[in-house]
Amino acid sequence: MKVILDSNLILRILLNRDNHNYQHFEGFWKIISGSSKMQIHMTRFGLDKILSLMSMSKSSKEIYSLVSELEDIFVVCEGSSSIFENARHRDSEISEALDYECGWEMDVDAIITESPRKYVRDILPVWTVEQ
Numbered sequence: 001m002k003v004i005l006d007s008n009l010i011l012r013i014l015l016n017r018d019n020h021n022y023q024h025f026e027g028f029w030k031i032i033s034g035s036s037k038m039q040i041h042m043t044r045f046g047l048d049k050i051l052s053l054m055s056m057s058k059s060s061k062e063i064y065s066l067v068s069e070l071e072d073i074f075v076v077c078e079g080s081s082s083i084f085e086n087a088r089h090r091d092s093e094i095s096e097a098l099d100y101e102c103g104w105e106m107d108v109d110a111i112i113t114e115s116p117r118k119y120v121r122d123i124l125p126v127w128t129v130e131q
Contacts, residue, residue: 002039004077004103006113007046007095009129011053014066041106042074043098077102092120100124 047070055063077083079098083105087097096118103111103124110125119126 001037002041002106002108003127004041004043004099004106004108004111005046005074006099006111006115007042007049009112009114010042010046010070011050012114014050014054040074041077041102041108042070043077043095043102044079045095045098047071047074047076049095075106077106080105090120092118096120 047067050070051063051067054066058066079102083098083101087094087101090097090100092100096113097120099111099113100119100122108124110127111119112127112129113119114129116126116128
């Protein structure tokens, strides 16, 4: 199975943000970081956003280690001019539009997010962590 993860979901896990569904996030992180049956994608835009925010509280060494760990877990969609152009014309925020377009380009089975309402659904299914 191939999925693309919403970078906000990953941020919530990495920042240990309090949430009424935290047990779902914690279990989900254990599944994705140890899964050999699931190919997990994320966008370069999402990875850069995560690293930018994490750099506010982490050292360069910790950030380098984090980058290495995330790139071991995720297949990163670098994007392209056509992905960006298609995302630009979607009726959603650019982050979600890039998730969708990268997911479509990389032939994923679904997008996993904590906020499915943010995604304009066409063909790709949008799942919550609980699903």
